[in-house]
Structure formats: C-alpha cells, structure tokens
Amino acid sequence: MQRVSSAAVVVERETVGAVDAGLMVLLGVGHGDDAAAVRWMADKLVGLRIFEDDDGKMNRSLLEVGGQMLVVSQFTLFGDCKKGRRPSFVDAAPPELAERLYEEFVAAVRAHGVTVGTGRFRTHMEVSLTNDGPVTLIVESP
Numbered sequence: 001m002q003r004v005s006s007a008a009v010v011v012e013r014e015t016v017g018a019v020d021a022g023l024m025v026l027l028g029v030g031h032g033d034d035a036a037a038v039r040w041m042a043d044k045l046v047g048l049r050i051f052e053d054d055d056g057k058m059n060r061s062l063l064e065v066g067g068q069m070l071v072v073s074q075f076t077l078f079g080d081c082k083k084g085r086r087p088s089f090v091d092a093a094p095p096e097l098a099e100r101l102y103e104e105f106v107a108a109v110r111a112h113g114v115t116v117g118t119g120r121f122r123t124h125m126e127v128s129l130t131n132d133g134p135v136t137l138i139v140e141s142p
Contacts, residue, residue, distance in 0.1 A: 001025045002136045003050055007070040007129035009119040016125075017117030022067030024129045027105060028077030029098040030091050037141035038101050042108035045069070050135055058135075062114060069109055072119035072127055073102045095122060 001023050008018035023045060046062045046069075053059040062069065075098060079087030092098065099121045109116050119125045 001045060001139060002129060002134070003132045004070075005130045005132045007117075007127070009070065009072055009117070010126040010128075011120050011123050016120050017070055017072075019068035019070045019115065019117045021065070021132070022114075023062055023069045024127075024131075025069060025071045026074035026077060027071055027102055028074050029093040029101045030078055031093055033093060033097075033101055033141060035101070035104055038105045039108050041139065041141050042105055042112070044139060046109060046112045046114055048137075048139070050137070063112060068115040068117065070117040070119075070129075071102070071106055071109070072125065073098065073121050 003022075004019070004024045005021050006019065007022075007024040009016050025045065027041075049061050050058050051060040051062070051065045051067065075089060075092040076087070078089055078092035080089075080091060081087050093101070102121060106116050106118055119127070
C-alpha cells in the first residue's frame with residue numbers, strides 16, 4: 001500500500017475508480033487467505049497510523065484524517081521469480097476465490113465509513129498515483 005495525495009484507475013479510457021488523499025492498496029489474495037484475513041487486513045489498514053499529526057510524526061490513521069482508499073486487485077504480487085525467466089503465480093488464489101475476498105475486503109473498509117474507489121477485477125487497468133512522502137508499506141495478513 002502507498003500513502004497518496006491522489007490515485008486513479010482507468011479501464012479502456014474510462015476512469016473507473018479515483019480517490020483524493022488516502023491510501024492506494026494493491027491487494028493480492030493467496031491460497032491461504034479467508035474472510036478472517038480480509039477483515040483483519042481491512043481493520044489494520046484503516047487504523048494504521050501512517051499519516052502525519054500536527055508535529056509532523058506519523059501518528060494518525062486513515063480514519064482520523066478522513067482519507068479515502070483506492071483498492072486494486074493485484075495477483076502478480078504472488079509472482080515467484082526464483083526459477084526461470086517467467087514468474088510463477090501458483091501461490092495466487094484462484095480467480096473466483098480472489099474476487100470474492102477482494103469484494104469482501106472493499107465492503108469491510110466501507111463498513112468503517114471510508115470512501116473506497118476500486119479497479120475492475122480481471123481487467124487490464126492503468127493505475128496512476130501520486131505517492132505522498134513517499135510512504136510505501138507491505139502489509140501481510142497473519
């Protein structure tokens with residue numbers, strides 16, 4: 001995920017999702033992920049203190065700053081490049097499971113009152129963002 005001042009997703013020259021200040025989340029779903037992992041991840045990301053307070057310290061959450069979140073499905077995060085010259089994606093969840101958990105994640109974030117923009121699952125997307133900081137973190141479910 002990245003802290004952003006803006007982010008957008010375009011599919012076939014149409015903007016399908018866009019946010020102002022907040023988080024850009026590239027969400028990868030693996031074989032071991034389930035509904036509990038999705039809820040944990042949603043709670044973690046909306047509460048993670050990575051926005052600056054009045055003293056310039058990362059001490060405020062997405063909820064506290066009233067930020068938005070853009071969520072884009074990203075199975076290539078599970079790409080294994082250790083062998084050969086082409087990544088293997090065997091650790092990524094099958095599309096049906098990944099799409100269901102992606103939608104559950106978006107719903108869980110929205111349940112916190114956060115405005116969420118999304119990409120379009122299983123579609124070629126053009127993603128643009130302005131990283132704020134820059135702040136980029138890898139967050140994995142337990």
